[in-house]
Amino acid sequence: MITLSSDFGSPYPAAMKGVVCRESDARIEDVAHDFPRQDVRAAAFWLTQTLPYFPPAVHCVVVDPGVGTDRAALVVRAGGHALVGPDNGVLVPAARELADGGDFEMFEWTYDDPASTTFHGRDVFAPAAATVHEAGVDSVESLTQTVPADEWIDLRFPDPIVRDQGATGEVLVIDGFGNVITNVPGESVTDAFGESITVGGERVPVRRAYAAVDPGDRLVTVGSHGNVELAVNQGRGDEAFDIETSAPVELTW
């Protein structure tokens, strides 16, 4: 199986699908093609939330603001999966999740001048993913286009500061529902379920489910990602909390 992830919108991913279908018999599943444009951190986050649910597969990821420059192309082997994409950090957090505490291995995928300087998803990464799939994840080192990568760009999400009486965190991403996903671990607030904490100084109820407050009301919950989430039942948390990606989040309990 090959999964495809990008910020390409439509219809560019179809050319990648065609290339994969020509060069392998792999089943294709789309993860998403509407990641926020050229937002490496947001894409990296969403990959940690989606790829670990798949069985071992080759994951082709193209969020690539440096397309056409000399940034490297990588193949990462982690927990029986392979990730293929640009060397800008986008693959790393998901690789850590897939390795599940173990090691992951980095290879550079070297390539001749591709047909385009603007669409490496079609001309570099889709062919690389198909080749890795056909050779098998265990055989990456036997592919003559790969060499062990001794340097690569890391990406880590910012660490929150969790204290006895509160936490200082940051908004990692905002999802399509407007739910505000922070970097504060959910277990910080589970003792407060049914009660309230303060968010930026204002008291907000902490609940297990959106529907535990009235439609339109704000709540703090623990999202499916395991982090503290600022939300509104049947509404948008980002608007109700007037907050955006990368903004600081101050919680007290």
Added chain:
Amino acid sequence: MITLSSDFGSPYPAAMKGVVCRESDARIEDVAHDFPRQDVRAAAFWLTQTLPYFPPAVHCVVVDPGVGTDRAALVVRAGGHALVGPDNGVLVPAARELADGGDFEMFEWTYDDPASTTFHGRDVFAPAAATVHEAGVDSVESLTQTVPADEWIDLRFPDPIVRDQGATGEVLVIDGFGNVITNVPGESVTDAFGESITVGGERVPVRRAYAAVDPGDRLVTVGSHGNVELAVNQGRGDEAFDIETSAPVELTW
């Protein structure tokens, strides 16, 4: 085959796909993941317009404003298909269509506390759909997690009043083109093809095809769903008729 339908947008459905791929070999086809958010009636309508065209399959449907509350999870068997989703009515109209006048059977899918209280699509419904698929639609009662459901929430679309000289109906949904889909049966107006009727007191031509009027002009037609539709050739009917979902529709002929 497992079909997936939700109001999750992107990228949450990818986690559901991953779970299905890990727990079954089923082919996956997406129906839609952009149903209007938490709009059970609209989703129920669109399922009646799409699921009956599929061969027998397991249809996993997650439009679930009550996620995390004690609402039940259901498996419905109808006409060789199985529908899996929350007990809020969303599955029922499609089940009636799939049963094609026959009976459908309701089972409750019981589950232990899932990993999340906000993403039962990933943690409850996708695993349930994969399990039903692997066991086979005929074996639902043998799955130890299911019990016959003796109570469940029904959902019926409102009935129109059709008279000799007109009809009083309601807007069921508006599609992405802006076509206004009413609950008035199309056969009410087929005698008027080539002529006109009044909509809210104004005369509008009744035509078999959008292109039978000039671009930008209003028409009444019979949509692919078999109901009376208020439309504009190459334009938006909802704007031209200034009408929205659930609004009354008064037709005279």
Added chain:
Amino acid sequence: MITLSSDFGSPYPAAMKGVVCRESDARIEDVAHDFPRQDVRAAAFWLTQTLPYFPPAVHCVVVDPGVGTDRAALVVRAGGHALVGPDNGVLVPAARELADGGDFEMFEWTYDDPASTTFHGRDVFAPAAATVHEAGVDSVESLTQTVPADEWIDLRFPDPIVRDQGATGEVLVIDGFGNVITNVPGESVTDAFGESITVGGERVPVRRAYAAVDPGDRLVTVGSHGNVELAVNQGRGDEAFDIETSAPVELTW
């Protein structure tokens, strides 16, 4: 394999998928369902950019402003592929690409009155694609519903005027990134890589990659389609150049 392309948005394509799954075992891959509404030229362009990357397949294309009128349905055989869609030109440029300088063959798909006059994607083209797929692309003439088409609507993109010192072209389409794709061949400007040309009288750098200029800065590049493209690094070219589809483009070098 059957690919699906349309301007239907969601969820109408799901009914087409269901029909295809009922009538064939073909693998289905979506090309796009968000082509600009009823914009035959834009769809025709995008098909030239996507279908040639697929292995031989049946491509079902529905961008069909004339649905329900007496416009013909076509099956086109080109380079081992078959294209199925309305006779409005939308299939022709991709057929030329797939034929790769060779001939392509046009057949009319004749059909009885379909269930709907507004959704031939479901009632005419999806069944036709499934039938062609099951019969095989080499057997189109043996299908009793097809007859050689002696007349059909052609579609050609406008030719640019390329001179020694510049070119007069036109905007073909604008992609989802806001990149302005012209009909001026890319080789016209490759000598200017690293230098600048004028666009509408203003000097703009010509670069191989978006990232070769600062974020927010304009550039001229050669897109993955091989044509001259007006773009902004990490921004929208259409807004920065204040230009839209079909507008003239005046370049001097």
